[in-house]
Amino acid sequence: MSAGSPAAGVIRVGVIGVGVMGADHARQLNTAVPGARVAAVADADPSRAQAVAADVGAAAADDPLSLIAGADVDAVVVATSDPTHAGLVRACVGAGKPVLCEKPLTPSLAETAELVRDLGESGAALVSIGFMRRFDPGYAGLRDAIRSGRRGAPLVVHCVSRGVSSGPGATSEYSITGASIHDLDIVPWLVGSPVSEAAWLAPRQSREADGLRDPQLLLLRTEDGVLATVETYLNARYGYDIRCEVVCESAAVSLAEPRRVLIDADLTRAGDYWPDWRGRFADAYRLELTTWVRAISSDRAPRGPLATVADAIAAAEVAEALIRSMRQGGGFVPTQLSRSVRP
Numbered sequence: 474m475s476a477g478s479p480a481a482g483v484i485r486v487g488v489i490g491v492g493v494m495g496a497d498h499a500r501q502l503n504t505a506v507p508g509a510r511v512a513a514v515a516d517a518d519p520s521r522a523q524a525v526a527a528d529v530g531a532a533a534a535d536d537p538l539s540l541i542a543g544a545d546v547d548a549v550v551v552a553t554s555d556p557t558h559a560g561l562v563r564a565c566v567g568a569g570k571p572v573l574c575e576k577p578l579t580p581s582l583a584e585t586a587e588l589v590r591d592l593g594e595s596g597a598a599l600v601s602i603g604f605m606r607r608f609d610p611g612y613a614g615l616r617d618a619i620r621s622g623r624r625g626a627p628l629v630v631h632c633v634s635r636g637v638s639s640g641p642g643a644t645s646e647y648s649i650t651g652a653s654i655h656d657l658d659i660v661p662w663l664v665g666s667p668v669s670e671a672a673w674l675a676p677r678q679s680r681e682a683d684g685l686r687d688p689q690l691l692l693l694r695t696e697d698g699v700l701a702t703v704e705t706y707l708n709a710r711y712g713y714d715i716r717c718e719v720v721c722e723s724a725a726v727s728l729a730e731p732r733r734v735l736i737d738a739d740l741t742r743a744g745d746y747w748p749d750w751r752g753r754f755a756d757a758y759r760l761e762l763t764t765w766v767r768a769i770s771s772d773r774a775p776r777g778p779l780a781t782v783a784d785a786i787a788a789a790e791v792a793e794a795l796i797r798s799m800r801q802g803g804g805f806v807p808t809q810l811s812r813s814v815r816p
């Protein structure tokens with residue numbers, strides 16, 4: 474993942490798409506990631522690009538392709554809307570620049586497979602995927618506890634991902650490809666076995682869900698027999714709430730509640746929730762960006778748990794099986810287990 478000759482050892486990053494996530498990445502890159510500086514930003518909305526550029530002291534590029542081609546940009550973060558990722562990743566790889574693409578790599582398995590085949594092995598090696606939960610200290614501790622072997626083999630995983638409200642235009646399919654996709658990546662990463670079949674379920678229609686099938690309950694079975702439940706509830710209203718418990722043969726291991734403050738008063742204990750992912754996963758985004766920048770700076774730097782296109786394919790295969798299960802009204806559907814798709 475070499476970036477050529479970065480100026481004075483600093484990786485000059487271009488950020489494409491500076492909405493909620495891209496603006497957060499740009500600020501983290503400039504303030505919390507050693508060896509990185511945001512050189513340019515681009516957005517389909519020029520006023521947004523200019524505002525973030527002024528905020529981080531970068532240039533506002535006229536368009537994404539000129540940013541990618543720019544001699545002042547060594548590497549690119551893509552944080553645009555999901556359907557635009559493939560074209561931008563192709564352009565970055567065409568320019569020989571490392572790219573960290575937000576999840577999902579594309580919204581469908583077919584597009585992901587086509588993109589990865591086109592990139593080829595050397596092109597795919599330039600691409601990292603924003604599955605940042607792998608960098609969250611809580612999930613990392615959970616994985617260490619499971620993998621230590623002292624708790625026995627993992628048997629069951631319970632995942633919960635709840636948010637305050639779905640974004641504009643969200644669909645029942647997006648709930649899987651855009652939200653549950655984090656759990657579809659993290660379950661096999663935690664237990665060390667790919668998902669071989671998946672089933673979709675939903676309870677009665679919620680009045681909070683704006684016509685979506687929300688919440689959804691997903692069942693995953695891994696190749697070596699672990700069962701996982703994934704509850705995704707985009708419109709849970711009360712806060713951004715991420716939970717995970719792994720039941721092993723002789724112990725249950727859970728994420729601790731990441732509340733910042735607990736207030737004991739009036740015969741009650743109360744704690745606050747983050748309003749969205751930016752606060753809850755701030756450490757994970759910072760560590761992900763730091764690992765990515767280090768890997769670009771030195772081909773020998775460990776990539777840590779940085780997700781690859783193979784991980785994007787694996788998650789897209791499970792998402793596709795779940796969408797098929799949803800459309801057929803439920804029931805287990807096998808995944809392709811990625812044996813047919815190689816860069």
Ligand SMILES: NC(=O)c1ccc[n+]([C@@H]2O[C@H](COP(=O)([O-])OP(=O)(O)OC[C@H]3O[C@@H](n4cnc5c(N)ncnc54)[C@H](O)[C@@H]3O)[C@@H](O)[C@H]2O)c1
Binds near residue numbers: 492494515537553754
């Ligand atoms: N890893 C995570 O935890 C996480 C969390 C939220 C969002 N995301 C991902 O980040 C990406 C952005 O999500 P968001 O919530 O910031 O969305 P957003 O709508 O707030 O921002 C997207 C931005 O991209 C711009 N854009 C869209 N198409 C473009 C194009 N072709 N060229 C240039 N700019 C373009 C839009 O104008 C907008 O400013 C999505 O892929 C989403 O799935 C990841």
